[in-house]
Amino acid sequence: MTWKKRQQLTGYLFLAPYALSFLVFLVLPILVALVLSVMQFDLTATEQIKFIGTQNFTDAWKDDYVKQAMIATARYVLLFVPSLLVLSLAMAVGLNAVKKGRNVFRGMIFLPGIFTIAVTAILWQFFYNLEFGFFNWVIKQFGGTAVPWLSEKSLAMPSIVLMSLWWLSGGTAVILLASLQQIPTMYHEAAALDGAGSWKTFSKITMPLIKPVLLFTVLTNTIGAFQMFPQASLLTQGGPELSTRGTVQYIYEIAFQQYRLGYAAAISWMLTAVIMVFGIVQFIAMRRNSAQ
Amino acid sequence: MTARTGIGLLLGLCLGLSVVRGDFSCGTLASKKTPITFWNGFTGPDGRVMLEMIRDFNRENPDVEVTMQRIPWALYYNKVMVSGLDGRGPDVFVIHASALTRMQRAGVLAPMDSLFESAIPADDFDPYVVEQTKFEGKRYCVPLDIHPQGMFLNKDMLRAAGLSAAPKNREEFLRAAKVMKSSETFGFALTAWQNNFMSLLPQFDGHYMGADGKVDLDCPGNVEALEFLGSLKSKYDLIPPPDNQLGWVGYRQKKVGMVWDGIYMLGDLLRLEGMNYAGAPIPVIGKHAGTLADSHTLCFRPGMGATQREASERFVKYLSANSLRWAGAGQVPARRSVRETPEFKKMQVQAAFAEQIPTMMYFPRIPVLFEMGIEVNLAVEKVIRGRATAKEALKIADENTQMAMDRDAEQHKKVVTP
Incomplete structure (x- = not known):
């Protein structure tokens, strides 16, 4: 065996563990889910398992609860992703400007992200509790009346989004801060010499230069937001009146509480399609913007 | 291969197998006791009482070794269902009466009529409760309690x-x-x-x-x-x-x-x-x-061998007969004779809840x-x-x-x- 071939083989051997896990834990389940989605596959009636073509997809299309879950998911995505972007960017810019104690602030901002979602939800349940919660205690101190954060339909989803922002914005801010710190200072110095104000410098120099990182954070957070499950499941259990039950939670209930794996797989594929469409559109839009 | 290498390989194989099996019995090291696996969702204080009952059963029945696995109810039914369908389910397991219809249809429950005929008096249960155990004329579980x-x-x-x-x-x-x-x-x-x-x-x-x-x-x-x-x-x-x-x-x-x-x-x-x-x-x-109301019921998996079935029946009979101890964990026993004991009547909350059994x-x-x-x-x-x-x-x-x-x-x- 030549030296070059041996080098190649070594490379493949290093990649093999990941490639194997990729095949077994990603490709195989995707294929299984694809097969399940065209089957009537109910664990409580295994003798009735059969191929039913697109029936699961047409049933899901007509299922009002799928629509309701998709709408709840869309509300979460639309509220969460832009808010996360604005908040994280503001924190990153602030951190970048601070010279003294930057690491302390960075640590503080990053801290909530190291909690598990279970811990985060328990903490925020205490904040949101109608009778004994921290937020309502503060409101009452100023003479206000208690706000039903989690039991009022119009407030429940924004409350979940607020918790998610607290939990996740630190990590995104740290990523954006790293990209801000990569920008050579000479660009900003040149802009200052040319008389550009801070907004112009930010919009014409900073933003274009961090756009690739922004694209990455928007894409990953959009995909993550579409998969929202534990936040609502732990905080509101999908209520009030199922208004915060997202698509993944509904898929979980169908698959693991109703045992209808075929139907759940079909809805999973529908959600995957939605995520892919959003992802591709965002990717194209932001790349076009970057090129300009 | 030296003797030391051979022993090392053998021990390694045993350890590997035990990890795969999820226990630590291997080949000739395994005891001659009949092993019974028992699953339930009693993750609270009730689980501790159940564990004590199992220890006592194991002590009184040296030829049987019951091992209990407690799984939170939220995950429990998925595990029972999937393992049961695959033939790897526990020998004895707890199912809520309300979940019996799905479980029976899935084929993860074995009929238990023989147990009622031989070891457990069916007339010691309320007729309404017994009805909950039947599908197409066959009994599929032994009610442990009524909640x-x-x-x-x-x-x-x-x-x-x-x-x-x-x-x-x-x-x-x-x-x-x-x-x-x-x-x-x-x-x-x-x-x-x-x-x-x-x-x-x-x-x-x-x-x-x-x-x-x-x-x-x-x-x-x-x-x-x-x-x-x-x-x-x-x-x-x-x-x-x-x-x-x-x-x-x-x-x-x-x-x-x-x-x-x-x-x-x-x-x-x-x-x-x-x-x-x-x-x-x-x-x-x-x-x-x-x-x-609902009940915790004790069920068997289908396809058990004669020895294991006999040991499982003995275990279920023991739990049912000793359900006064189970009552101490905050439960109402399904057996009428147990509910009529002075000890049970002294349990204020359990006895008060049990008053409702005729109208549940x-x-x-x-x-x-x-x-x-x-x-x-x-x-x-x-x-x-x-x-x-x-x-x-x-x-x-x-x-x-x-x-x-x-x-x-x-x-x-x-x-x-x-």
Whole structure:
């Protein structure tokens, strides 16, 4: 065996563990889910398992609860992703400007992200509790009346989004801060010499230069937001009146509480399609913007 | 290969196999005892009592080794279902009576008629409870306990409000809820909405299924029951605004005087210090007494060998015969003879909840019980929040549950009929 071939083989051997896990834990389940989605596959009636073509997809299309879950998911995505972007960017810019104690602030901002979602939800349940919660205690101190954060339909989803922002914005801010710190200072110095104000410098120099990182954070957070499950499941259990039950939670209930794996797989594929469409559109839009 | 290398390889193989199997028995090292695996969801204090019972059984039966695995109920049924379908399920396992229909249809339960014929007296169980174990004439489980919904009271709050006894009817209940309400406390609060509502159905002669086999959730009795529950907020303003799990948390924090919940919550109270509580039947709000109930039942997997089956039957017989100890964990035994013992009668909460057994009603035996639960919960929530009348909310629940029943019947061509 030549030296070059041996080098190649070594490379493949290093990649093999990941490639194997990729095949077994990603490709195989995707294929299984694809097969399940065209089957009537109910664990409580295994003798009735059969191929039913697109029936699961047409049933899901007509299922009002799928629509309701998709709408709840869309509300979460639309509220969460832009808010996360604005908040994280503001924190990153602030951190970048601070010279003294930057690491302390960075640590503080990053801290909530190291909690598990279970811990985060328990903490925020205490904040949101109608009778004994921290937020309502503060409101009452100023003479206000208690706000039903989690039991009022119009407030429940924004409350979940607020918790998610607290939990996740630190990590995104740290990523954006790293990209801000990569920008050579000479660009900003040149802009200052040319008389550009801070907004112009930010919009014409900073933003274009961090756009690739922004694209990455928007894409990953959009995909993550579409998969929202534990936040609502732990905080509101999908209520009030199922208004915060997202698509993944509904898929979980169908698959693991109703045992209808075929139907759940079909809805999973529908959600995957939605995520892919959003992802591709965002990717194209932001790349076009970057090129300009 | 040296002897040392050979031994090392053998030990490595044993260790590897034990890791794969999930235990540490290997080849000739394994004992000659008949191993019995026992799964349940008793992750609270009840699990500790069960563990002690198993230790005693193992000591009294040296030829059998029962090992228990406790899994939280939220994950439990998935594991039992999947492992059972694959033939790798536990030998003995606990299933709620309400889950039997699905489990039996999935084929993960073995008939247990022989056990009733040989070791366990069927006439020691209430006939209604025995009926829950039967499918197409065969018995598929041994009921271990009955867990009715009942009323938990804070005796200190009751006394401070000038009340000497638990309310027994609608007037007394409303009065108690009113006098215990203050700016800091509530006399009554809802816990699990679905169960609170279903506890009232037998009192109003309500039901789940009509005589024609169709879902009948919006029958007059059910509507009356839900109207009463809704009136606690809309008419009487006695309960807190609906929020997640507020009722039980408030009760534990001594801010709620009365709640309706299952006897299984007693385990939570047993751990609390300084809580002066009592149990009582749910007051007669409707036409007569009644409540919702369910049972933990003991089941076998199909395909057990004769030796293992015999050992499993011995184990189940032991648990059933010693269910007075199980009662100590905050449960009501299914065996009538156990409930009639002076020791059980001394258990105030358990005995008070057990008074309701003659008038209790179990969940409907339908394969789409989970779907129905979601619909009923939604209906109760709408009424409590004042977003729909009881009739409107239950009509929607009825239609959606019937749709789920029809879909299930269509897909499976037959609905299991008890």
